[in-house]
Amino acid sequence: MLDSLFNIDCGYLEGLCRGFKNGILKQTDYLNLVQCETLDDLKLHLQSTDYGNFLSNEASPLQVSVIDDKLRDKLVTEFQHMRNHAVEPLGTFLDYITYGYMIDNIVLLITGALHQRPISELMPKCHPLGTFEQIEAINVASTSNELYNAVLVDTPLADFFGECVSEQDLDELNIEIIRNTLYKAYLESFYSYCKSLGGITAEVMCEILAFEADRRAFIITLNSFGTELTKEDRAKLYPTCGRLNPDGLAALARADDPENVKQVAEFYAVFMDPNADNLKNSRTENEDLFTFLGVSMKLFFLSVCLSVLYSYLLPKNFEIKEVGWVIDSITSAH
């Protein structure tokens, strides 16, 4: 019954999103892009895709950063359009998606500030979906306590920050802990929100988020080897909404080297079947992302759920990255 009313509120946006999805570059587009020799060629080809005339008003020696910005701008405009038209519960759902970008931006800015970079230089590198009003004043904070009290308390992230308030000065390790704690709280909150929505959305989104949670647990473990992070602290960072919870997480918490991690992964078929060596080199994360992408593309076949919108952003971000690689390879060839 609820499903039959879905289209009243979200039908338009779902349709719109599917339309946007059809604009995602195809295999043949990439084959053509690879053949481009200059950025102008690239521009000419992108003109024939859904990107259309997005570069037509730029002066001819194209700057790499300009292309990057424009590519991202398109995604952001599309997202903002959907956000502006969204009604509850889709509005909150889309907001949740932006929180992830906020966390990344905060971490980026704090790390930059630690290395004495001016904020104005860092701002363009932040993802525009994750900006908030106070973001540029973030370097006021020198401890996580200040970060919370001065900056984050007014943002939606305040709820996730509860656990990492301390008087310690911010340093690399600290920031990494903050990022993971925030992310853990964010994922768990998103998970429970999706669960509360019920229906197909809950089913599908919980599966995706569980996968994401597990992925993070593995990455945290792998990245923690050789750092000062204690096992107890590490265990605290694992998001608990995944399938690894609780046995897998306990096993991961005990792990001492990548071999142990692999053993854990072997218990869970999901992580092993795309290719067996996946986790060994998953420090680059990319192959893992491909699996993830596969999951999210599957979602497009389901309808009557909000997750369509979620699963649109992932490949789109990925596409921007890929076009970026093409651009890099073109510029480095010259």
Place this chain on the structure above:
Amino acid sequence: MVIACALKIKRILLCGPRKIFAIHRSPEKFYAFLRNFALYFNSRTAVTIGTVGAQGEGGTMGSLFRSEEMALCQLFLQSESAYTCVSELGELGLVQFRDLNPDVNAFQRKFVNEVRRCDEMERKLRYLEREIRKDGIPVLDTGENPEAPMPREMIDLEATYEKLENELKEVNSNAEALKRNYLELTELKHILKKTQVFFDEAMYPPNMPYDQDVYFDDDERVNLLTDPALQNLKHIGFVAGVIFRERLPAFERMLWRACRGNVFLRQAEIDDPLEDPATGEQVYKSVFIIFFQGDQLKMRVKKICEGFRATMYPCPEAPADRREMAMGVKTRLDDLNTVLSQTQDHRHRVLVSAARNIRAWMMKVWKIKAIYHTLNMFNLDVIQNGLIAECWIPVADLEVVQLALRRGTEKSGSLPAILNRLSTLESPPTFHRTNKFTKAFQALIDAYGVASYREINPAPYTIITFPFLFSVMFGDVGHGMIMALFGGWMVWREKPLSAKKTDNEIWNIFFGGRYIILLMGLFSMYTGLIYNDVFSKSLNLFGSHWHIGFNDTDLRHNRELGLDPAKSDHYEGDPYPFGLDPMWQISLNKINFYNSYKMKISIIFGICHMMFGVILSVWNHRFFNRPLNIYSLFIPQVIFLCSLFVYLVLLVFHKWVWYGAGAENSVSPYCAPSILITFINMVLMKGYQEQDPESDCNPYMFAGQFGFQRFLLVVALICVPWMLCMKPYFMIRENKQRAMMTAANGGEGIVEEGGEVVAAGGEQHDMGEVWIHQGIHTIEYVLGSVSHTASYLRLWALSLAHAQLSEVLWGMVLRIGLTAGGTLGGILMYLIFAAWACLTVAILVLMEGLSAFLHTLRLHWVEFQSKFYEGQGYAFIPFAFETILEQAETTV
């Protein structure tokens, strides 16, 4: 001969209504009128519906009857002259080029660099245009159409645009710097003004009587600065600045949190909006001043200010310094104002001179770009250093194209281009030469499906049948007049209206169909006169032929009285000269009478229309040389339709002519049989009971009716297997013969008469498919004739609905105003008339008009065109600068 026949059919179709309505106008005159009408709108091309008469089979002159004959041509161009030749062809707009390198990427084609240069020029011009529009300078549209410049001129153009762009950019960057300076100074001015108030407050606390003029915030009466401990300003540092108004609350909150409440902030809004120098937008800002103690806090406050993009300004502590600074700022502002206005003047001059040429420049660039895009579709001829193109050209225009090519080669002075006609098996594009009158009607047909190559085009017939069938549903003089006036106005003001380009889709649809609207309106007025319906009232133009022949006693003692047409004091004996007698409008049995009449004419029109469609299919069969189709499809189809439905029509006429008032015995009005029941009985093969001996009535309308009907039914039934079996049978036979012949020729393949080589076995029809296809076709036709005939009843239904709706509107709205008396009644009438007029236009003309339009469209697409029209072709899209410029202009 063919056409004469078509004309005759058409006449029959057109005469149908006329006979019934008794208009005494000869069909020739009507047709001539139409031809002149069409010719009037296009004196340039001699291609109009009128020339259908001059069209023989396989005629080469252009016509709407069939699409133009097309030739696939190969074009050898010298590389020097290719550009000019294509340019000439673009001006001509009669050639459709085929992309010969569909697999090559856009950026790997030959002239990609030129295309890119054009893009660059276009970008510069767009930039110029944007700037021109920003300054509100009108762009001169002289309507001139500059020729595409030669490739060598491109460099000059590029240089011109480059220079202009650079000049403008420099001016803009200067202006921006000046504006930024100006903005800073204005902000500083505001700071000095507003902070003065804050400082004054501090010096002279509000509880002390000071100067009445001093500005006080109502809610800021309790002022921290008046605290005695903080009285001395020297120990307290402060920062003054300007911030966007909408960011202020967050800024304030953040300051409070980050400094733990140890700062004091005052703010005042700047009332006038300031101009953002980068974007030129008007923004609202606020002045703030923050007081704090100590360096650490100062650092922190500054960081927050930067974070919120607040601009900070030095503000001297001493009042005298501040006053002096304010004076300095004021003089500098004045200086800046003069410089700024000079810069603006310069910019304006540059833009005005650019605005004069920008249209022509744009057109030039678009043309060059279009030419290079076309050249990119050509193949390279490596040996002869030339380009090879393939294109579709209307055969009638081959000469013109040759001429254009010669002009092109002369311009560049190289070897002439060579045009070769290729023979091809490919189906050529469909090209109908239309003018502004026929274009809209052709569009209605193309919306269903573009005609297959050279098949009969329904458009010329649609020009008349479309408005006519529409008007049958929309018959009302008043509503028709509104529509005709609107259409007429659009036709009258055609040039100025079409010059005004607009994006309004609804308007464009109406304007595109202006001739349809005009014709629909005129025809509706005509049928309105026939129905004698003007806003649901009747006109008594010639005086009703019915009279109230009752005396007083009759009238006094009866509630209802019937007029008897047989009595001469009730009815004059001959009908009202034109249309329906106005007396029907006020009679009680009006609906009964109208229904019977409208229902019958709907069926008559419908069957004529369908019959016409079936007969048109002969010309397709003959043209494409498919005699089998005539024997196996056309003849049984005609017989089927005639024996059932044309017979029905004849019965209607028989009843109209034979039965009537005053007639005696078996043809008296009381004996008239129901046509519907008669027809149903015919199909069920049911006889009638014996004649009732007490009455004179005969259940049969003519002698031998029962036997005749039985015969017709049997004939119709025979047609069904005829349609179903004959064609597949002959095809099987033909296939067998062909197979034998191929075997005899040793599998070499046979050369057919047409000169086409048909590979052995290549044309083997899959027999199962043929049977299924034929079965579907037969079922479709047989069931279709029944359901399509019924479908034409929509003519009656919509006409009835329209008449009733307009009657309701009159009776329930306007009548209230008409019956109210006194002065109040006048005022009421004034208001009610407005309501009635609005409802009439909105509901009766617009909504009913749209629905009648849609139903007419359906009657044409489904009921009429299904009888002969394939619609499997693709449209001819010539390479023409005209359309390219139009498209470019709409996207700008």
